[in-house]
Amino acid sequence: MIKTSTSIQDAKNILEQGELVAIPTETVYGLAGNIYNESAISKIFETKKRPSYNPLIVHIDSIEKLDHIVSEVPEKARVLATTFWPGSLTLVLKKKDTIPDLITAGKNTVAVRVPNHPLTLALLKSLNFPLAAPSANPFGSISPTTANHVAAYFESTVKMVLDGGACANGIESTIIGFEEGEAILYRLGAISVEEIEAVIGPLKKLLKNDTAPQAPGMLSRHYAPHTKIILSHDLQSTVREYENKKIGIISFTKSVFPNPMMVVEVLSESGSLKEASKNLYAAMHRLDNLDLDIIIASYFPENELGNSINDRLSRATKTK
Ligand code: TXA
Ligand code: MG
Numbered sequence: 001m002i003k004t005s006t007s008i009q010d011a012k013n014i015l016e017q018g019e020l021v022a023i024p025t026e027t028v029y030g031l032a033g034n035i036y037n038e039s040a041i042s043k044i045f046e047t048k049k050r051p052s053y054n055p056l057i058v059h060i061d062s063i064e065k066l067d068h069i070v071s072e073v074p075e076k077a078r079v080l081a082t083t084f085w086p087g088s089l090t091l092v093l094k095k096k097d098t099i100p101d102l103i104t105a106g107k108n109t110v111a112v113r114v115p116n117h118p119l120t121l122a123l124l125k126s127l128n129f130p131l132a133a134p135s136a137n138p139f140g141s142i143s144p145t146t147a148n149h150v151a152a153y154f155e156s157t158v159k160m161v162l163d164g165g166a167c168a169n170g171i172e173s174t175i176i177g178f179e180e181g182e183a184i185l186y187r188l189g190a191i192s193v194e195e196i197e198a199v200i201g202p203l204k205k206l207l208k209n210d211t212a213p214q215a216p217g218m219l220s221r222h223y224a225p226h227t228k229i230i231l232s233h234d235l236q237s238t239v240r241e242y243e244n245k246k247i248g249i250i251s252f253t254k255s256v257f258p259n260p261m262m263v264v265e266v267l268s269e270s271g272s273l274k275e276a277s278k279n280l281y282a283a284m285h286r287l288d289n290l291d292l293d294i295i296i297a298s299y300f301p302e303n304e305l306g307n308s309i310n311d312r313l314s315r316a317t318k319t320k
Helices: 008-016 038-048 063-069 075-084 118-126 147-154 193-200 235-240 273-288 304-317
Strands: 003-005 021-023 030-034 057-059 089-094 109-113 160-162 174-179 182-187 229-232 247-251 262-266 294-298
Touching: 003 008, 003 147, 008 021, 008 030, 008 118, 008 160, 021 118, 021 147, 030 038, 030 057, 063 075, 063 109, 075 089, 075 174, 075 182, 075 193, 118 160, 147 160, 147 273, 174 193, 182 193, 193 304, 229 235, 229 304, 235 247, 235 294, 247 273, 262 273, 273 294, 273 304
Parallel strands: 003 160, 021 160, 057 109, 089 174, 229 294, 247 262, 247 294
Antiparallel strands: 021 030, 089 109, 174 182
16 A cells, blocks of 8 residues: 655655655656665566666756766756756766666666755755656556656555655656767757757757667657547647547647537646646546546647647657
């Protein structure tokens, strides 16, 4: 039975025993374990049913700890870390020899970030090891943004979820790597490309590579509900094609004309992309629990976090 609690001390004890704790971050909940404990890291992969070629993100409590994890910090990486940490940016950098291969799936690089959640920052400060934490969901399913989402997934397989409330950003971190000194976008996420480019100039975008994923957040099917989901540029007309079906709608600001066969999730009444990102996964979880015939999501505006939302929605539409 999973325990939902706000006790940092309890979380610390469990992690020090080499067990896993689900932790809140400002993006999504993570399934955390001691990066230096091989059995804890193996448990992360087993519990999530995650393929071992998919490396994990290391979570540290401050930029000062970065030098314990990586061997080299390019100037642009240093600037990004200083600007955005604690926050929803993951940097992929050359790893130190002391970082276990299990964490990095044998790569010579490691993904690292300082999350921005008071409970998790306090927990990390209390530990003498960093935490590896992939999103706390079974591989390929919708990421969790509340302690309840985590409990529903891992009721019998995880000991504790540290309850930090609903995640403020609600979508995974943006991942940036460096190749030949150039900054490359590996995964769209909670910090927009526009915000990053405002700090370091143009980013190279490398987002589709299904066979040898740099960041398997890039595998086509990911973040997916059980219910079939499709994307539409025109909700009204797509809805008409599914007459007499039980439909779930995900729309940005405005709703379609509701009818009794339809459940509508409006992600931001006021038209804020930030608010919409925050609400996206919770809306997907709710709709996925309703036994609908189909979920129809509208395309979001192609700027700022609209691009990150479209990325997650379009991955959710893929059947394989
Ligand atoms: O917001 C987040 O990043 C959340 C919270 C819990 O921090 N974590 C998260 O982890 O989304 P996960 O495991 O679901 O996604 C980690 C992504 C994967 O797509 C993985 O392939 C990529 O990071 N990654 C990790 N190490 C990498 C490396 N060395 N090179 C390229 N990509 C890497
Ligand atoms: Mg994930």
